[in-house]
Amino acid sequence: MAGQLTIADVRAKFPQYDDMSDADLASALHQKFYADMPQADFNEKIGLKPDKYRQAAIDERNDLQAKGIDTGAGLTRRLVQGATLNLADEAIAGAMTPLEMIKRGTLDPREAYKYAKAREDLILDDARQNTGTLGTAAEIAGGVGSGLGLARQGVTTARMLSQSPGIVGRTLASAADSTALGGIAGFGSGNSLDDRLANAGQGAAIGAAAGALLPPALAVAKTAASPLISNIMARINPDRYASGQVARAINESGLTTQEVADRLAQANAEGSPYTLADALGNSGQRMLSTVTRAPGQGRTDVVNFLDTRQAGQGRRVSRAIEEGFGSRMTPDELRNTMTAERGAIADEAYGAVRDGAGPVNVRGVVDHIEANVPAEPAAPDTISGRLQRYRRMLTNGDAENPEFISDFEHVQRVRSELADEVQNARQSGQGNRARMLGQVLTQIDDALENASEGFRQANRDFAGATQNIEAIDAGRAAATRGRTEDIIPAYRDLSPRGQQAFRTGYADPLISQTQGAAFGVDKTRPLMNDAFAAEAGEIAPGNPLMQRRLMTEQRMFETRNAAKGNSKTAENLADDAALGVDPGVVGQVLSGNYGGAVKSLISAGSNVVTGNTPAVREAVGRILLRRGVSAGDLDGMIDETIGRIRRAQEMARVAGRGAAGGVAQASTQKKRELRRAN
Structure with missing residues (x-):
């Protein structure tokens, strides 16, 4: 800067800074070009008439410093300035106005306010000069704190959104909040009304743009950070993380927690080793498959349980048939018993008719x-x-x-x-x-x-007993090759004793078929048809309980089938993952495809990265294989998970408003720094 230059010349040369006061412009020019020269000398050099209010503040500061009193302000002052969105100097000046009226001997509060405001401006300028970049960060942090505080108090447009707003709603709410915060911060960063209004407009515009960008940016950041966060949470507390995943399965099942608990309690009370995974249906079965198709102790525990349970299916189905049809004896046992009964009755009856x-x-x-x-x-x-x-x-x-x-x-x-x-x-x-x-x-x-007159009746009784015995074979034939239209009427025509024999004969081939079925097949499948349902509904006294047991057994088989899938490929992949061996990676390295090898390794470790750790899978399997869970337990699991989700949503919402406050404060800081730099 050479020659005599006045403040008017500067304004003519740089009209873009016409919103700055003469004092602020002179301060910026002094700091950039004549930092070694006293500010007063520089002002005189450019023909700037000293502002009596600012000069009074400078003189007061100099007097205090001459007396050894530290007038400097540091990070705290800038933090407060940011927290009040640039309104701290106005607030302090307003509070000091009555004292200034007494000190200056004036009855005009406006005059006293100007003296107080000039002093606060000088203190803030010194603080900004003394603290530099760290002070700027403190001022922005104050803006963040202000945004957070307002959001927590409900002073935000986000309160008008639904419980699960979309990205558009969140963007509009964030833009509205940031516009207001930016406008307030801009208004607080000037002195004259025109200066304040201009700054408010600029702050509102910057705030609107930044606020509109915050939700998408936070969503991207959440997507990027979610796997890592999940991994951290899974390692800190795998049981809690697992319960959250199971809570998701409960929600996806479409059942109430009471319905799930009732299913579990009833099935186990009726003799079936029914688990939470069975009660949840497809959602529980699919989640259990994530445990069985990945390496770890969880896979071993679940597979052992499912195989052991399946091994006992034949015994349980046989018992359900026996109790359903009321056939406590085998056909041979019943035949011998009934034959002995018939002989004893016949001996007595025929003996009675001989005498006459x-x-x-x-x-x-x-x-x-x-x-x-x-x-x-x-x-x-x-x-x-x-x-x-x-x-x-x-x-x-x-x-x-x-x-x-x-x-x-x-x-x-x-x-x-x-x-x-x-x-x-x-x-x-x-x-x-x-x-x-x-x-x-x-x-x-x-x-x-x-x-003999009595022989006819005795003979009829004997024939009836014989017919009852023959009903055993009739029932067996009905179960193997009969038609429902013939079986039910034939059963109805029998005496109660004959019906019992028929039921025993009917159940016998079904039990034999069940007991002889190979391991791993669904032993309820031959019984899942309309004919059996109709015949059992008429013949089996315990049909309702039997049908529930059979449906339970079918569901348990489906759970094992879904979890294991009968796929050796899935098991081999799990074994490879457990060993950490991927032949594809070796081939990629040998062929020089290092990028592909890295991608394969990252993919192989994705389970661990996303929180699907062995400890979590073991905990998930342990929860899903529980046989006794109350509705209260399930409600607690869901409530805790929902609570965590809501807290995370609240933190994200509040963090967004805090970021909006920081952006609003940073915009005024950036504007000030650019002016000083140029």
């Missing part, structure tokens, strides 16, 4: 046999041979002059032996033998009934 019985006319029986067998002797094991034997038992054995045996007790013994043979023929599949011998049996029954 008359002679038995067996002529019709013998005539029937002679009409159906040849006269010449037949082999004993043939049908004819068997019929000839019973002919001899009912006569004296003389083919030429037969005498018929009419003794009731004797004929009854023949009848018993013949009935056993007919039953044996039927059970062994000898249909024709059973038919022909059965015709003779019918003839003998008719003869005995004619000889």
Whole structure:
């Protein structure tokens, strides 16, 4: 700067600084070009008339310094200036105005305020000169604190947004808050009204632009930092991190916590090792698969549990069928029991009718046999041979002059032996033998009934007991090759004892099929059809409980299938990850593709980076395999997770408003520094 230069010349040369006062402009020029010259001498050099208010402040400062009193202001003064959005000097000057009125002997508060304001401006200028960049940071930090405080007190447009606002709403709210803060900071950084209004406009514009950029910038930063933050949180408290992930699965399931807890309690009370993963359905099953498809203790624990549980499925399904159909005995056990019962009842009943019985006319029986067998002797094991034997038992054995045996007790013994043979023929599949011998049996029954009034009823009771025993085989046949339209009416026609036998026979092949199924297959699958549902609804007394157990078993199988997937590829990948060996990386290194190798290594470590650590997976598996969880426990898990999310959202919102305050203060600082530099 050469020659005589006046302040008017400077303003003419640099019209862009016309919003600065003469004193501020002179101070900026002095600092840039004549820092070694006293400010007063520089002002006189450029023809700037001394401002009486500022000069009074300078004189007062100099007098105090001459007396050894430190008048300097440091970081605290600048922090306060930033926290008040550049209004601290105005506030202090206003508070000191009454004292200045007394000191200056004036009754005009405006005059006294100007003296006080000049002193605060000088103190602030000294503070800014003494603290430099650190002081600028303190002033910006004060602006951040102001923005945070206002946000916490609810002085923000964000309070008008919904609980989950979109990016557009957050951007508009941030821009509005930053506009207001920038305008206030700009207004507080001047002296004259025109200067303040101009600065307020500029501050509002800068604040609006910066505020609009803050939400997208924070979203990008959150996306970039989220994996690292997740990793840190997972390592600090893996159980808490895991509970948050499970809470997400509960929310995705669409079930209330009470519904989940009720499902768990009911299934376990009914004898099924049902877990939280089962109760949650697809969301729990998929989350469990993240544990089983990655290396670590969690995978081992979950796979062992699922395999052990699956190994017991056949036993549990068999018990459900047994109890559902009420078949406590095997068919053979029930048959022996019912046969013994029939024999005991028959002995008593037939014994009671012997005393009052008359002679038995067996002529019709013998005539029937002679009409159906040849006269010449037949082999004993043939049908004819068997019929000839019973002919001899009912006569004296003389083919030429037969005498018929009419003794009731004797004929009854023949009848018993013949009935056993007919039953044996039927059970062994000898249909024709059973038919022909059965015709003779019918003839003998008719003869005995004619000889005794009580024998008819006793015979009917015996036939009914026999039919009940035969219902075992009818039930077995129905379960294997019958049609629902035939099975249900046939079951309804049976007596209660026959229905019990039918149920036992019906359940037997289902139980055998279940027990014989290979490990790893769903043993409920053959029972999941409309025919079984309809037949069991009619036949099985315990059908509702049985159906719930079967559905539970099916869900547990689905959980294992979803978690393990029956995929050796997934297991191999998990093993490779556990060993840290990736053949692809080796190949990339050997071929010189170092960039690809680095990307592969980063991808291999992504689970750990994102918080999916072995400790977290183990904790997730432990939670999902729990069999007893109350609704209160689940609510607490969800509430804690939601609380953390809301706190994070609140921190982000408040941080955004704090950043807006810092931006507003930084804009005025930058504007001041640029003016001084130019």
